[in-house]
Amino acid sequence: MTKVLVLGAGGQIARLAVPMLAEADAELTLFLRDPGKLAGPPRQARVVPGDVLDRGQLDPALGGQDVVYANLAGEVDVQAATIVESMRAAGVQRLIFITSLGIYDEVPGRFGEWNRRQIGPVLGPYRAAADAIEASGLDYTILRPAWLTDADEISYEITRKGEPFKGTEVSRKSVAALVTSIATSPGQWSRANLGVNKPGTDGDKPGFY
Numbered sequence: 001m002t003k004v005l006v007l008g009a010g011g012q013i014a015r016l017a018v019p020m021l022a023e024a025d026a027e028l029t030l031f032l033r034d035p036g037k038l039a040g041p042p043r044q045a046r047v048v049p050g051d052v053l054d055r056g057q058l059d060p061a062l063g064g065q066d067v068v069y070a071n072l073a074g075e076v077d078v079q080a081a082t083i084v085e086s087m088r089a090a091g092v093q094r095l096i097f098i099t100s101l102g103i104y105d106e107v108p109g110r111f112g113e114w115n116r117r118q119i120g121p122v123l124g125p126y127r128a129a130a131d132a133i134e135a136s137g138l139d140y141t142i143l144r145p146a147w148l149t150d151a152d153e154i155s156y157e158i159t160r161k162g163e164p165f166k167g168t169e170v171s172r173k174s175v176a177a178l179v180t181s182i183a184t185s186p187g188q189w190s191r192a193n194l195g196v197n198k199p200g201t202d203g204d205k206p207g208f209y
Contacts, residue, residue: 003027004183005061007052007070007083010037013098013148014071016176018042024184031061052079055086062090067183069096080129084136093139094186096179101144101195103127107165110204130193141182141189146170146197147206159195167197169206174198 004021006014009030015038021028022042029046030038041047050057052072062068068087072079080097087095100119101107103126107115133140142161147169156174159166175196182188201207 001025001027002184002186003029003064003066005029005031005065005068007031007068008072009041009047010034011071011073013172013175013179014069015039016173017069017071017179018045020176020180021183024180026184029061029065031058053082055082058082058086059089062086062092065090065092067094067096067186068092069179069183071098071179075125077125077128077132080132084132084138087138088136095133095136095138095140096143096182097129097133097140098143098145098175098179099126099130101146101165103130103144104161106159106161106163106195111168111202112165114205134193139186139190141191142193143175143178144193144195145175146195146201147208148172148175149206149208155198156196157199159197161193161195163195165195165197167199167201168203169201169208170196170198 004026010032031048031050035047035049048061102115103123130142146167149169149171151171153171154174154177156170
């Protein structure tokens with residue numbers, strides 16, 4: 001049974017991934033600042049209140065884990081650096097980390113121009129987080145989702161780092177399904193940096209805008 005530590009377990013994607021991981025028989029530790037954000041966590045899950053930036057809280061949660069799945073917001077560059085240090089200290093290697101499309105200016109065409117206007121100024125910490133993880137020596141998978149929707153569907157395709165990003169949007173449920181697939185088959189997409197989008201959603205901006 002794979003032991004998975006979910007950092008930021010109260011987030012929108014994580015709340016979809018947690019039941020998928022439980023159904024796949026992962027042994028879950030759910031780490032978040034406010035456990036009240038969890039509505040009915042899986043019976044077998046362990047809930048740990050804590051702040052990723054507090055090594056005194058993070059280090060004990062990492063003990064004995066096989067996979068760390070981080071789905072965070074805010075100071076993601078500082079958070080990533082802290083996670084890397086804590087994982088090294090604990091001897092945990094496998095990390096799945098969510099960042100954002102556009103951190104490499106990889107989004108082409110008019111959508112790329114629109115995306116830069118919308119979120120370009122805030123992408124620096126996400127790029128710094130990805131750089132730190134790639135330089136860490138850990139066994140990572142970095143995911144860069146397109147603009148997120150709440151569609152009740154699993155439909156996604158991927159692009160690798162260095163390839164032009166495809167599509168404009170993807171459902172949170174699709175990203176959660178990809179996270180679950182990787183976490184429960186840890187050799188999948190090892191040391192990969194992937195864009196994630198729904199096929200057939202190319203355009204000048206996401207369909208919901």
